[in-house]
Amino acid sequence: MKTATGVPQFMGVRVRRREDPALITGQGKYVADIHLDGLLYMAVLRSPYAHANILSIDTRNAEAVSGVVAVFTGADINPHLARPLPMIIGIDTDDDFKEKQNPPRYPLTTDKVRHVGDPVAVVIAEDPYIAADALDTIFVDYEPLDTVTAPEAALAEDAPAIHGDSNLAYRWFKEGGDVEAAFAKADTVVELRLVNQRLIPSAMEPRAVTASYDPTTESFTVWSTTQIPHGLRGALAGIFDLPEAQFRVIAPEVGGGFGAKGVTYNEEILVPFLARKLERPIRWVATRSEDNVATIHGRDQIDTIRLAATADGRVLGADLKIIADGGGYYSSVTPGIPPFTVQMMTGVYQIPATRAEILGVFTNKVPTEPYRGAGRPEAAYLIERAIDVLADELNLDPAEVRRRNFIPPDQFPYRTPSGAVYDSGEYAMNLDQALELVNYRALRAEQAERRQQGGKLLGIGLACYVEVCGFGPWESGTVTVDREGKVTILTGTSPHGQGHETTWSQIAAEALQIPLEDITVKHGDTAVVSHGIGTFGSRSAPVGGSAVMQNAETVRDQAQAVAAHLLEAAVEDMTLLDGQFQVRGVPERSVTWAEVARAAEGEDIPDALRGKLTADARFQPPGETYPFGTHVCVIEIDPETGALEILRYLTVDDCGRVINPLIVEGQVHGGITQGLGQALFEEAIYDELGNLVTGSFMDYAMPKAHLLPAYETNRTETPSPLNPLGVKGIGEAATIGSTPTVVNAVVDALSHLGIHHLDMPLTSQKIWQALQDAKD
Numbered sequence: 001m002k003t004a005t006g007v008p009q010f011m012g013v014r015v016r017r018r019e020d021p022a023l024i025t026g027q028g029k030y031v032a033d034i035h036l037d038g039l040l041y042m043a044v045l046r047s048p049y050a051h052a053n054i055l056s057i058d059t060r061n062a063e064a065v066s067g068v069v070a071v072f073t074g075a076d077i078n079p080h081l082a083r084p085l086p087m088i089i090g091i092d093t094d095d096d097f098k099e100k101q102n103p104p105r106y107p108l109t110t111d112k113v114r115h116v117g118d119p120v121a122v123v124i125a126e127d128p129y130i131a132a133d134a135l136d137t138i139f140v141d142y143e144p145l146d147t148v149t150a151p152e153a154a155l156a157e158d159a160p161a162i163h164g165d166s167n168l169a170y171r172w173f174k175e176g177g178d179v180e181a182a183f184a185k186a187d188t189v190v191e192l193r194l195v196n197q198r199l200i201p202s203a204m205e206p207r208a209v210t211a212s213y214d215p216t217t218e219s220f221t222v223w224s225t226t227q228i229p230h231g232l233r234g235a236l237a238g239i240f241d242l243p244e245a246q247f248r249v250i251a252p253e254v255g256g257g258f259g260a261k262g263v264t265y266n267e268e269i270l271v272p273f274l275a276r277k278l279e280r281p282i283r284w285v286a287t288r289s290e291d292n293v294a295t296i297h298g299r300d301q302i303d304t305i306r307l308a309a310t311a312d313g314r315v316l317g318a319d320l321k322i323i324a325d326g327g328g329y330y331s332s333v334t335p336g337i338p339p340f341t342v343q344m345m346t347g348v349y350q351i352p353a354t355r356a357e358i359l360g361v362f363t364n365k366v367p368t369e370p371y372r373g374a375g376r377p378e379a380a381y382l383i384e385r386a387i388d389v390l391a392d393e394l395n396l397d398p399a400e401v402r403r404r405n406f407i408p409p410d411q412f413p414y415r416t417p418s419g420a421v422y423d424s425g426e427y428a429m430n431l432d433q434a435l436e437l438v439n440y441r442a443l444r445a446e447q448a449e450r451r452q453q454g455g456k457l458l459g460i461g462l463a464c465y466v467e468v469c470g471f472g473p474w475e476s477g478t479v480t481v482d483r484e485g486k487v488t489i490l491t492g493t494s495p496h497g498q499g500h501e502t503t504w505s506q507i508a509a510e511a512l513q514i515p516l517e518d519i520t521v522k523h524g525d526t527a528v529v530s531h532g533i534g535t536f537g538s539r540s541a542p543v544g545g546s547a548v549m550q551n552a553e554t555v556r557d558q559a560q561a562v563a564a565h566l567l568e569a570a571v572e573d574m575t576l577l578d579g580q581f582q583v584r585g586v587p588e589r590s591v592t593w594a595e596v597a598r599a600a601e602g603e604d605i606p607d608a609l610r611g612k613l614t615a616d617a618r619f620q621p622p623g624e625t626y627p628f629g630t631h632v633c634v635i636e637i638d639p640e641t642g643a644l645e646i647l648r649y650l651t652v653d654d655c656g657r658v659i660n661p662l663i664v665e666g667q668v669h670g671g672i673t674q675g676l677g678q679a680l681f682e683e684a685i686y687d688e689l690g691n692l693v694t695g696s697f698m699d700y701a702m703p704k705a706h707l708l709p710a711y712e713t714n715r716t717e718t719p720s721p722l723n724p725l726g727v728k729g730i731g732e733a734a735t736i737g738s739t740p741t742v743v744n745a746v747v748d749a750l751s752h753l754g755i756h757h758l759d760m761p762l763t764s765q766k767i768w769q770a771l772q773d774a775k776d
């Protein structure tokens with residue numbers, strides 16, 4: 001594509017993902033595809049009990065199995081590690097966390113198990129099936145303990161304590177503005193208790209680790225399905241008490257992560273530790289059902305929100321109480337998620353006073369960690385549901401109540417009472433576009449008519465979301481133009497489905513005017529990319545993309561100065577056209593990138609200009625970016641059966657300037673599907689003994705293609721002032737916007753029958769039951 005001036009344009013263009021041909025033809029190389037001489041296989045013995053003391057472990061029978069190389073328990077491993085698994089939120093030093101506990105966690109538990117799936121021993125064998133079978137011959141003498149899985153019950157004084165004396169993991173409090181005064185002068189107060197149910201992240205590829213150890217250099221190579229290879233390298237160095245340089249971490253192709261692979265896991269420590277001990281490479285690959293109890297879960301909050309409002313629907317204050325179920329242990333950032341919910345609890349609204357309390361709780365369940373959105377879907381869900389309930393209470397249109405409370409565009413940067421600083425936003429414009437595209441008025445008219453005539457119930461749900469993304473502290477993005485005029489980008493981001501190879505190439509192509517096919521992007525190997533932070537929190541485009549842009553521009557300026565010297569022209573007179581540096585208006589006086597690169601590295605160039613065409617500055621964002629948008633869902637419910645059909649799903653998302661509209665749409669499609677999955681289908685259910693009864697895809701209801709509508713995606717573009725690209729993230733936005741939208745649509749269909757809230761997932765059975773109850 002070319003601009004009006006004839007300069008080829010690469011950003012903002014629907015370039016197809018260059019990653020895909022290899023992936024869809026089975027050429028992608030995943031951790032389980034790494035073949036090493038002498039490879040051994042690890043299988044993990046996991047607790048069948050949710051809560052039990054370990055009295056003894058007898059591994060002798062397993063050791064005698066033919067093909068088994070060794071069996072290890074925590075007693076063989078934990079004492080040799082310098083520290084427990086990382087908990088990277090500084091709960092000990094952060095004074096916002098009160099009444100806190102920070103129990104250490106080691107790769108294999110030795111004293112007691114705290115959830116079904118808690119690892120207690122490992123078998124290393126010549127064959128993965130022998131390793132798996134040998135697990136059955138290990139005898140663990142468990143003393144079962146009382147179990148608690150519901151977080152509110154876990155807080156009761158007589159609840160079985162999982163660590164220490166109490167299951168209160170921490171208490172956290174924040175207040176901004178005068179909340180008491182807001183409630184005192186309110187005409188109306190609405191209160192809503194929302195269960196944000198536990199979800200299983202379910203990436204396409206279950207987790208896997210392979211590691212080898214080289215005794216001659218005393219160094220490790222670790223292949224992992226991680227989103228944060230550099231973070232894992234740092235964690236390994238800390239736990240093994242060795243310099244980072246002794247660890248090479250490689251994230252090859254990774255089949256999705258959704259936040260769940262941004263955590264340092266037990267197996268990532270066990271596999272390299274045992275590879276060194278046995279002096280043979282080892283591989284562990286989770287099965288799907290193992291992954292469901294060995295990889296973190298998401299959400300699991302109970303949120304009670306109260307809004308104080310005037311009679312015309314202006315919200316004066318909000319009061320929130322969060323009970324956050326962290327499961328049996330803290331994992332990497334477990335206590336850091338609910339504060340995000342507080343940070344975003346006022347959504348797109350100018351609410352002057354807020355108060356929030358979080359109670360973190362241990363229960364006998366898998367630990368919770370970031371799952372696509374991490375705390376922000378919970379926030380969007382509670383405020384967008386509460387606004388709908390307020391509109392219903394005041395008999396006002398939900399779109400109108402939203403409009404009355406929007407933060408006006410002239411208020412940005414806008415500081416919320418809970419301390420977030422929003423960079424930019426145009427909320428009313430965005431909502432208006434969505435309402436017009438969906439033909440909101442006509443839908444409301446149709447709904448009124450249907451309510452009179454009977455038949456299927458029509459529901460129109462909307463949500464206006466805002467989220468925080470683009471977290472620092474920095475990201476790398478080295479750009480180098482070689483002597484052939486080809487570009488190499490080294491990025492510290494670690495894509496696992498987001499298409500960075502395509503979009504980073506577009507950014508560099510735009511700045512350098514070098515065709516996409518001459519650009520290579522390398523990532524996910526700490527030996528190739530020396531420093532980086534990784535991919536999570538929709539940070540890669542705003543932070544990593546900006547690093548690429550910044551460095552590409554530095555290289556262009558460097559090259560332009562060399563070109564000016566070669567052409568004996570002033571730098572200001574140079575222009576970059578069709579991949580060549582030209583003296584403006586004199587096309588015959590031009591040099592190619594290759595000529596410039598060679599000259600820059602040659603002998604005949606002045607010292608001030610000499611050097612490889614490369615730049616490797618890190619980009620440090622001055623603040624976070626706040627993407628936003630409006631989602632609208634139109635549904636129909638059969639009142640006889642509770643069966644639900646989605647008639648339309650429309651979005652107007654705003655992620656600032658767009659690098660690749662095709663990839664952004666893909667991200668929005670995936671995000672909607674995950675949010676819709678939570679709203680309608682998915683739930684990790686435990687029985688009272690702590691068994692995960694939805695532990696396989698037979699029972700855990702993943703959304704399926706035939707249950708989903710065609711999505712209509714649209715955009716507004718409000719650039720972020722905080723990075724050179726003007727971009728905001730899009731990786732999580734649609735997950736955040738879609739859950740409240742769908743639930744609002746369902747409740748909207750039922751509200752005239754006196755139904756004002758239903759907890760997710762909104763199965764047909766639940767809807768039918770609510771309809772029956774409403775008749776009584």
Ligand code: MCN
Pocket residue numbers: 203255256257258259371372373496497498499500503504535536537538539540541542545655656657658659660661663664667670727728729730731732
């Ligand atoms: N992009 C763009 N224009 C913008 C913003 C982004 O073209 N204005 C492009 C980016 O260049 C990138 C993609 O969209 O190619 C996503 O960028 P970004 O929003 O920065 O998100 P990240 O790359 O940091 O990805 C993380 C985000 C998160 S937090 C989760 S969870 C998630 C998600 O991405 N997990 C995913 N999307 C996923 N997609 C897949 N296929 N698999 C996952 O595990």
